[in-house]
Amino acid sequence: MKKFAVTLFLLIGIVSLLALPCLAAEEKAATLEKAAPKATVGKGKAMKIAAAKAPMVKLDRIEIANYWGYYLDGILDKEGKLTAGRRGAPLVLSFVYSVQNPNNFKIMLDDLKFTVAFEEFELNTLTFFDDNYIPAKTTDYMRFNGTFDYNTANLSLLVTGGFKLQEMNIKSGDLLKKWWEGISDFTFPITVNGTATFVGPNGKNIIVPFEGTFPPK
Amino acid sequence: MRKKSLLWLTAFLMTFLGAAGMVWAAQGEIRLGSINDMTGATSDVGKDYALGIAEAIAYVNDIGGINGKKIKLFQYDYGYRIPEAVTTYKRFRDFDKVVAVLGWGTGDTEALSPTITKDKMPYVSASYSAHLTDPKKTPYNLFFCTDYSSGARSAITAWYDNVWKKDAKYKARRDKGEKPRLVCFYMAASPYASAPIKAIKDHAALLGIEVGPDQDVSLTALDTKSQVLGAKQFKPDLVWHGNTTMSVATAMRDAYSLGLGADHVVNVWGFDENLPRLAGPAAEGAMGATVCAFFGGKAPMMNKIQAYAKRINPGVPANKRLVRTIQAWGAVLLLTDAMKIADKQGKLNGEGIMKAMETFKNKDFGLGSQPASFSATDHRPTTGAPIFKIEKGKFVLVEAVDLKKRWPDKWEKEWMGW
Numbered sequence: 051m052k053k054f055a056v057t058l059f060l061l062i063g064i065v066s067l068l069a070l071p072c073l074a075a076e077e078k079a080a081t082l083e084k085a086a087p088k089a090t091v092g093k094g095k096a097m098k099i100a101a102a103k104a105p106m107v108k109l110d111r112i113e114i115a116n117y118w119g120y121y122l123d124g125i126l127d128k129e130g131k132l133t134a135g136r137r138g139a140p141l142v143l144s145f146v147y148s149v150q151n152p153n154n155f156k157i158m159l160d161d162l163k164f165t166v167a168f169e170e171f172e173l174n175t176l177t178f179f180d181d182n183y184i185p186a187k188t189t190d191y192m193r194f195n196g197t198f199d200y201n202t203a204n205l206s207l208l209v210t211g212g213f214k215l216q217e218m219n220i221k222s223g224d225l226l227k228k229w230w231e232g233i234s235d236f237t238f239p240i241t242v243n244g245t246a247t248f249v250g251p252n253g254k255n256i257i258v259p260f261e262g263t264f265p266p267k
Numbered sequence: 268m269r270k271k272s273l274l275w276l277t278a279f280l281m282t283f284l285g286a287a288g289m290v291w292a293a294q295g296e297i298r299l300g301s302i303n304d305m306t307g308a309t310s311d312v313g314k315d316y317a318l319g320i321a322e323a324i325a326y327v328n329d330i331g332g333i334n335g336k337k338i339k340l341f342q343y344d345y346g347y348r349i350p351e352a353v354t355t356y357k358r359f360r361d362f363d364k365v366v367a368v369l370g371w372g373t374g375d376t377e378a379l380s381p382t383i384t385k386d387k388m389p390y391v392s393a394s395y396s397a398h399l400t401d402p403k404k405t406p407y408n409l410f411f412c413t414d415y416s417s418g419a420r421s422a423i424t425a426w427y428d429n430v431w432k433k434d435a436k437y438k439a440r441r442d443k444g445e446k447p448r449l450v451c452f453y454m455a456a457s458p459y460a461s462a463p464i465k466a467i468k469d470h471a472a473l474l475g476i477e478v479g480p481d482q483d484v485s486l487t488a489l490d491t492k493s494q495v496l497g498a499k500q501f502k503p504d505l506v507w508h509g510n511t512t513m514s515v516a517t518a519m520r521d522a523y524s525l526g527l528g529a530d531h532v533v534n535v536w537g538f539d540e541n542l543p544r545l546a547g548p549a550a551e552g553a554m555g556a557t558v559c560a561f562f563g564g565k566a567p568m569m570n571k572i573q574a575y576a577k578r579i580n581p582g583v584p585a586n587k588r589l590v591r592t593i594q595a596w597g598a599v600l601l602l603t604d605a606m607k608i609a610d611k612q613g614k615l616n617g618e619g620i621m622k623a624m625e626t627f628k629n630k631d632f633g634l635g636s637q638p639a640s641f642s643a644t645d646h647r648p649t650t651g652a653p654i655f656k657i658e659k660g661k662f663v664l665v666e667a668v669d670l671k672k673r674w675p676d677k678w679e680k681e682w683m684g685w
Contacts, residue, residue: 163342205346212513261582
């Protein structure tokens with residue numbers, strides 16, 4: 051009986067120890083893969099890969115989803131120049147990413163966030179939290195929409211890029227007008243810089259940094 | 268033999284099911300909301316803070332989450348627009364079902380305060396407005412560090428003691444018995460910038476400082492010459508800067524170029540690593556109320572903070588990171604430490620989390636901040652602030668001011684909640 055009690059105690063200990071690493075596991079976790087390779091994605095490295103190969107995230111293209119012309123509802127400023135007016139000029143861009151899963155099992159995209167810069171000025175940071183599963187050995191194309199607006203972009207430009215604009219001797223309004231009028235032909239580079247968080251089969255996060263420019267250089 | 272085998276099988280099943288139960292219980296997800304400004308009028312400081320929130324949550328998850336439960340963070344940019352913050356809060360409450368919110372600005376935090384009180388939603392904000400420190404009025408608001416009013420009182424006290432009373436340039440005026448003169452530069456329409464103004468004027472009166480006309484400076488200002496010229500007529504010895512870094516740097520540059528000749532003291536959100544970078548020599552000697560170590564500075568948690576910054580946001584170089592990251596960690600650690608206690612007590616809800624926070628006494632988060640204490644009757648985390656000044660582009664400690672020690676009666680009876 052004493053032997054039984056000791057063995058039972060050991061058994062509880064072993065099973066508990068086996069269970070502990072799973073504490074943070076997602077309920078959606080799939081089968082465990084033993085390999086723990088490190089993968090390079092873009093210029094960054096995938097961090098802390100425990101069980102799955104890091105998926106590849108790449109900006110495929112940017113599309114204009116919805117566009118209010120800069121001139122619509124515009125008003126003239128003191129110098130007689132057309133401005134977007136107090137109501138602003140919304141611009142909705144679709145960022146289409148290819149997400150490649152190199153693993154033999156499905157993997158979940160937990161969240162994706164990226165900062166968008168027009169030329170060298172960061173205007174917006176977009177975040178997406180919807181769970182998406184990428185099937186094994188497939189490349190999925192995912193579309194993330196972001197809303198930009200003349201007035202909010204102007205505010206962001208003035209606060210974070212104000213001194214740079216002064217150095218470049220450019221008025222924020224002139225730069226915005228150039229962007230809003232040139233967007234249909236993508237006459238200036240738009241860059242994205244962000245991270246995608248995947249959940250591997252063992253429940254651990256795989257963080258994949260990515261960056262991209264459109265139109266491609 | 269059969270009996271013994273049955274016993275073994277039962278034991279195995281019990282342990283297996285017990286362990287499985289542990290895992291299932293631990294698989295629960297705890298949801299937190301975070302409202303941040305990454306594109307609006309305070310994005311010069313808000314972007315870095317937002318990065319810090321995500322990094323601190325990743326750290327908490329890596330060390331076991333909330334007693335084994337993973338935190339799922341919902342983080343949204345509201346562009347410093349109060350209506351959008353209110354809308355986002357409703358989404359957190361009604362759809363995402365978060366247990367607590369990490370907030371941002373004073374305007375939205377104060378606007379949401381009655382709602383979160385009614386909803387019993389813990390709200391740990393980056394607004395350190397003293398209006399949020401009286402639990403009788405705002406029982407579900409909290410933050411981890413010195414409030415704006417106490418920070419301003421501390422900074423003005425440090426300038427008065429260390430500069431006005433000691434600096435040779437003021438000797439002649441001191442000998443004549445003249446009073447020092449103060450002017451405030453801030454955006455009057457901004458709840459953040461205007462929050463400590465009443466306390467500043469009260470403190471100036473306490474120290475015998477004359478106060479000149481306020482200068483209204485926008486948070487997005489790139490030219491403040493008219494305000495500097497307006498202030499110049501009053502011949503101030505000291506300027507209080509109540510805005511965020513970009514606007515403060517603009518005002519300092521204009522003050523420098525127009526020869527205002529006054530010293531500068533700055534509120535916490537205007538005093539960071541970018542200030543000497545943007546204002547250059549105009550920022551030399553400026554003093555500011557700080558609430559924690561600067562990025563890369565001395566603090567027990569700094570190695571982890573830097574490692575998580577590199578890991579979670581590798582695209583942002585270390586030399587562009589700010590003290591805002593550490594402030595974000597403060598908010599996250601305050602909230603998650605309380606959540607762990609509440610969870611252990613089986614009360615992971617608004618009331619349980621707030622009660623847990625109110626048990627913290629001299630709590631050190633390892634961030635180089637002053638130890639924080641809270642009670643059911645007083646949500647002022649600290650009794651003063653360390654005051655730093657900029658010397659050759661670096662931050663140097665002037666002194667840690669303890670308001671409670673110096674003015675115990677006023678601290679206890681007069682100064683809470685404004």
